[in-house]
Amino acid sequence: MRKINLLEQARERLFQAGIEEAASEARLLLCWACGWTRMELMQRDDVPDEVAEKFQAAIQRRSQREPVAFIIGEQGFWTLDLYVSPETLIPRGDSETLLEALLDHRRDRQAVRSVLDLGTGTGCLLLAALSEYPQAWGLGVDIAPAAAALAQQNARRNGLSDRADFMAGDWAAAVRGQFDVVLSNPPYIEHADMARLMPDVAVYEPHRALDGGDDGLTAYRILCKSLPRLLAEGGCAVLELGIGQTQAVTELAEAEGLTVLECRKDLGGVERALVLAFSKESSWLMG
Structure with a gap:
């Protein structure tokens, strides 16, 4: 033809x-x-x-309205090519803002040795971070076993399987130890807004990775409570934000003794990446 x-x-x-x-x-x-x-x-x-x-x-x-990424079975993110499936969110360019912020706050590429990605999905954030920090090992956690398995495939595809492990779990409940970097793109859409999503998203992408509860902050409450025990001294966490959530998530973080280092805007001007730190010494002094 x-x-x-x-x-x-x-x-x-x-x-x-x-x-x-x-x-x-x-x-x-x-x-x-x-x-x-x-x-x-x-x-x-x-x-x-x-x-x-x-x-x-x-x-x-x-x-x-099935997304192109699901039709062809893959999506580019950062410098990686990743498999995608309806078990995971499709990686988006806005999330690359988290990597840009991380690289500015942890400039020594040899010093980062451990990375944790909570709600890993395709593994995009973890694998992109490992591609930039050659001495680091990483763990990705997702509540869906099929998502964790797909992320492992993506690690193999990008030559990172020897430095990346994935597990199914409820956020950090089963995670032990401390990490130099913690990353997360949690569900942050308010439940009432789910019905207004475009069909490409609402029909085809997993609601568990989108629905952030009545106020969109359910996952942030869990994450902020977990970060003080997960962050190594001198480490940082980078969380993805939804539109207009900066102040609310900042308050949740500060209530747990975390310090906001920066809120990085994406290319559309949306405050997208919140960079957090936790000092064990200052926490002891406050307590």
Whole structure:
């Protein structure tokens, strides 16, 4: 079939389904179906019939608002390529703000030796951190066993399986020891707002990784109580925030003796990454 006809039909179908980037998504899915690079897409005129069928099936799925990442089975994050599945949130560029903040606060790439990622999902935060800190070992925890298993696959895919372990658990309840770095992108959407999410998210991504309870802060209460025992002296935690949550999470953190070092904005200007520290000495003096 003619490539130009396939793309035009696909673009129109996606546009009618409410997909804003209909043309670019159609090109991306055709590259995936054909196994072509973008350059090869520009150079080819015809698409084999069997590949056209695979492409049209993908367009049908996308027109029903299934995320592209779930259709192709992977998503890029930081410098990594990661497998994704409906058991996990799709890694988003906003979450890279946590890595940027971490790298600024822990500049010595050789000094970080241990990283904990709570609610690890695909393992994106933990694996990105390990890729930047070559001496570090990391542990990722997720309440869903299937998510922890997928994260382990991503560690193997990115050559980090010898420095990353994953387990199923309820936040840090089963975690012992202290860590130089603690990362988390917890569920933070207020329960009442879940019904207003776009269908790509509401229908296909796991609600347990999105729903933050009545006020969106349920997970932060658990995390802030756990951080004082989890952070090694001189360590830091970086938590992802939802829109407008900075003050509330700051108050929760300070009530547990944590100190806010920075709140880093993402590229959209949203305060996205809260950097926290805990001093055992100052805690003893306060107590």
